[in-house]
Amino acid sequence: MKRHVALLIALLLLPAAPSAGNGDDVVIDNDASRVSFTLRTRWGQSLEGRFPEFDGEIRLLADGRKQVHLWLSARDIEIVGHPRYTRLTRGEGFFDAERYPQVTFVSEAFAPALVRAGGELAGVLDIRGVQRRELFEIAPAACERPLVDCPVEVTGSVRRADYAMDRWAFALAERVQFDLSLRAAPAR
Numbered sequence: 001m002k003r004h005v006a007l008l009i010a011l012l013l014l015p016a017a018p019s020a021g022n023g024d025d026v027v028i029d030n031d032a033s034r035v036s037f038t039l040r041t042r043w044g045q046s047l048e049g050r051f052p053e054f055d056g057e058i059r060l061l062a063d064g065r066k067q068v069h070l071w072l073s074a075r076d077i078e079i080v081g082h083p084r085y086t087r088l089t090r091g092e093g094f095f096d097a098e099r100y101p102q103v104t105f106v107s108e109a110f111a112p113a114l115v116r117a118g119g120e121l122a123g124v125l126d127i128r129g130v131q132r133r134e135l136f137e138i139a140p141a142a143c144e145r146p147l148v149d150c151p152v153e154v155t156g157s158v159r160r161a162d163y164a165m166d167r168w169a170f171a172l173a174e175r176v177q178f179d180l181s182l183r184a185a186p187a188r
Contacts, residue, residue, distance in 0.1 A: 028056035032183035068107040093167030127163040147184040
């Protein structure tokens, strides 16, 4: 899950966020940001999941482009209001958080304008030790300084089977929808 969260973090390519100080790297504000996902049951129920513990940054590359790095704690994943589903999601049939405590996403390099204009953000998502290239969609910014004055909104979906999370196929739909809302950490 953190995987899409990481991919969504690529949205954080803000050229000069206050937390960057000199316009270099930008740190994601965990308190003001949200990384969530949705699982659907075969009976039409929607289960809201979240990654309450995560770290992320948007790095400035030598050529002026940006790159998102996101680390999500699989050990802290929650299915909101459902402790039993939370245990199952952390278990070996899904994220296997004991063996794979982190979900990571590293974006491909992108132009800083992507965060303002919106568009596709590609990168490598690593869940359960399986690395796959995924695409996420960054929504056009609602303000002039995305990450600072408004969040960067990122969405995307992945197939569970692509990451060996294929247990409970009789009960859960194949796709997992990720939604990220990212803000820059305040300047230090």
